[in-house]
Amino acid sequence: MSPDGTTRLRSVIDDLGLGGVFGNRTDTASSCGCTVTFDDETLVLDATDCDGDLENATACRRTAIEALAERAATRIIVRSNGLERRYADRGVDLLESAGRFISLLGERDERLAAAAARDPIAVASEVRTRAGPIADIGVESGLIAAATGLESDETVLPATVGLTIGQYFVDRTIDDGAHLRDLQSLRTGSEARIYGRPGDVPRYALNAVDTALSDTDRRRLLEGYEAIAEGVVEGDRAPSRAIEYASDGAADPLLTAILTKHTSGYGILEDLFADPRVTDVYVTSPAAANPIRVVVDGESMPTNVQLTPNGARALASRVRRTSGRAFSRASPTVDATASLGDGTGIRVAGVTDPVADGIAFAFREQPADEFTLPALVANGTVPAAVAAFLSVAVERNAATLIAGTRGSGKTTLLGTLLYELAPKTRTVLIEDTPELPVDALQSVGRDVQALRTGTGDGPEISAADALRTALRLGDGALVVGEIRGEEAQVLYEAMRVGANANAVLGTIHGDGADDVYERVVSDLGVEPSSFGATDIVVTVQAYRAPGGRDRRLAKVEEVVGTGDDVRFEPLYELEGDRAVATGRIDRGESRIVNRLAGPTEDYAAVRRAISSRTELLSTLVNDGRTSPQAVATAYTGRGDERGDFSRSDETAHTDRTDEPPAPNQGGEPPATDWGGG
Incomplete structure (x- = not known):
């Protein structure tokens, strides 16, 4: 050439x-x-x-x-x-x-x-x-x-595309044959699409606002990020001032929000949880090889988002920083709570090497602190009549277990029942992972002392030791966030001997009273006779509703029998999609209603109290007064006019017999048979 x-x-x-x-x-x-x-x-x-x-x-x-x-x-x-x-x-x-x-x-x-x-x-x-x-x-x-x-x-x-500082990639491809099933604009500026796929589960596609920025805006975002990383800009308003620094002018609210989520927030998780339908987010190890999964209205599906290895490590660092919990090879599991940038509470469960192939997480949105029992009545979770019974039972110191499967709303219901305790009641609350509304209860004047337990990391104490400590922290209600280990035996021994004659409440995994009994007695080693100290078992469940995933109270069962002959009778159970009365209370057959009676009351008085409480709850709901402050105000002075409902050592949990008392013709037993509480 x-x-x-x-x-x-x-x-x-x-x-x-x-x-x-x-x-x-x-x-x-x-x-x-x-x-x-x-x-x-x-x-x-x-x-x-x-x-x-x-x-x-x-x-x-x-x-x-x-x-x-x-x-x-x-x-x-x-x-x-x-x-x-x-x-x-x-x-x-x-x-x-x-x-x-x-x-x-x-x-x-x-x-x-x-x-x-x-x-x-x-x-x-x-x-x-x-x-x-x-x-x-x-x-x-x-x-x-x-x-x-x-x-x-x-x-x-x-290409899968991601923001450099975000440590993630978004796959923008659409599967062959996929059809758009739903479209949702998110408050973060991102967009979520759900695609139905023939022969496969749906796919959740996030169109992240981060990747739609102009070149100019991305440059400003990167300059702002570097300004924070290098310490040029610091303080509470660092993201906003960093964007001002990079822009040489007023801060763009969108750029500020994006920078905030990638510096002090949970990154791309902020977008996923911005979808009100998303309750759970799963990061499966190895994170770089698996898409993030979400639960949308109870339906699990993969997303089009994957973290980079550095993204998984950054997420672990955020969990450590915001929860205060150790998480490393030396402490390869973590169970904690944290807050997203918008204040939304999330529960975090994580694992890492050597118990898993890298870092993996399960994130669940926590129920909002503003939930009260009237609020659950208002949203249809609990019928007013059932809520009234629970309100009266808790106020009068019933030993109550709330059962359900994971995500069924156990903790939410327990949190609302704490407002139903008499306002002057001192409450000692034991939790491993803080989920109950302690701050909200204290903000309306309730005397709540929380104890944090753990598994031996740092200064934390075991649940059993915390329970022993709680029994010495004052006479009042005792609340165990989740009964799942050795603390069960300590709790039931205290209840059996009457060491705490006030209300005892807790949650436990199980579907119905029989399931709970099997777990407590067979798995946790509590004697059957000790389990008899339980008064009622409330079962809640999650279910698929036309509008998506929902929760409801499914059953209330009372514990009857003595010794090893413990059995259960339903007071309320599902009929259709709502719990209704079985008639046991109206027929005068309920033992717990009898024991709820105060020193000067009879069975009929407790029934009238339940009826009156139903009217009160309905009025609060109709008036829109369901916030903690409104409920606390409505409950002011409640219980003062009726005397002491605390059961003595001789009457608490010890008056069950094998045969139920015969009701009279009027549906209520005579005062001479049912008085004395």
Whole structure:
């Protein structure tokens, strides 16, 4: 070839970013501007001065192909102006095989070499029809095999995209045959779509607002992030002032919100929990290989979001920082609570090496502190009549267990019942992970002392020791956030001997009283005779409603019998989708109603109290007075006019007999048979 011809070819090749074919990497760098590095099996292109989109940027794609010809990779990451694009699977295979093809081809066919960098699939199609050495190179390089079944670069080079500082990627592809089932705009500015997929579970697709920013806004966001990271801007308003610093003017509220969630918040989780339908978010290990999953109205589905390895580590760091709990190889599990940037409370359960293959989390949104029993009546969770019975029972110191499966609303109901205790009652509350509304109760003047338990990490004490301590912290109600271990035996021994003759409340995993009995007696080692100290078991459940996942009170059962002959009788149970009275109370057969009577009352008086409480709760609901402050105000002075409902050691939990008392004709037993409490 003449010198002039070589010069013209070199010019064309340089225009295409193909200088590297002839060993001229300097020319390639000037054409493309990408810096090439490898991080284990990942090829990383820093495309600061380039577009970085391998689907459309021929020069950048040529740089990637040349690098892959020298060293294999399983994925490609291109960083450009605050965005990260990730390529994997068949797209990387295609670019690798194209690099090998160009390398093996050498100078046999400059046109074909140039075309392989622009359109590997078209070249594979051409080579497939040839015979001879070039066809052999197509096979040897793997280009023909990698391109088989592919139609164009666009079908194999879609990128998952994420914000550099966000440590995540979003997959924007849509499955074949998928149809849009739902669309939701989120308060963070992002958008959530749910796609139905034939023969598969739905997919939750997040269109993160982070990735839709203009180049200018992304630059400002990155400058603001660096200003905080380098300590140029500090303090409570750091994100807002950092954006002001980067913008040389007023802070953009959207940029401030995005910067806040990625510096002091929970990153992309803030967007997922901004969807009011999302109750749970799961990060499965290894996080970089599994999409984040969500539970939407009770339905579990994968999202189009994956964390990077650094993203999982950053999440673990946030959990440690916001919860104050240790989480490392030395303490490879964590159970804690934390708050999102908007104040939403979440419960966090996490595992890491060596008990799991990397970092994994389960996040659950906590019930809001403003829930009260009237609020549960208002939203249909608990019928007014059932709520009234529970209110009277708790106020009069019934030993109550709230049962249900995970996510059924046990803790929510328990929290609302704490407002139903007589206002002057001192309450000692024991929890491993703080979930009950202690601050809200204290804010309306309730005397609540919380004890935090743990599993031996740092200064924490065991649940059993906390319970023994609680019994010495004052006479009053005792609340155990979740009964699940050795504390069960201590609790029931205290109840059996009358060490705490006031209300005892707690939650326990189980579906109905029989299930709870089996768990407490068989699994937790409590004697059957001690279990008899329980007065009522309340079962709540989650269920699928037309509008999505919902919760309801399903059953209230009283404990009857003595010694080893403990059995249960339903007072309220589901009829259709609501719990209704079984008639046991109206027929005068309920033992717990008898024991709830005060020193000067009879069975009929307790029934009248339940009826009166039903009217009060209905009035509060109708008037919209369901907030903690409104409920506390309505309850002021309640109980003062009726005397002491505390049962003595002789009467508490000891008056069950094998046979129920016979009711009289009026449906209520005589005062002489039922008085005395």
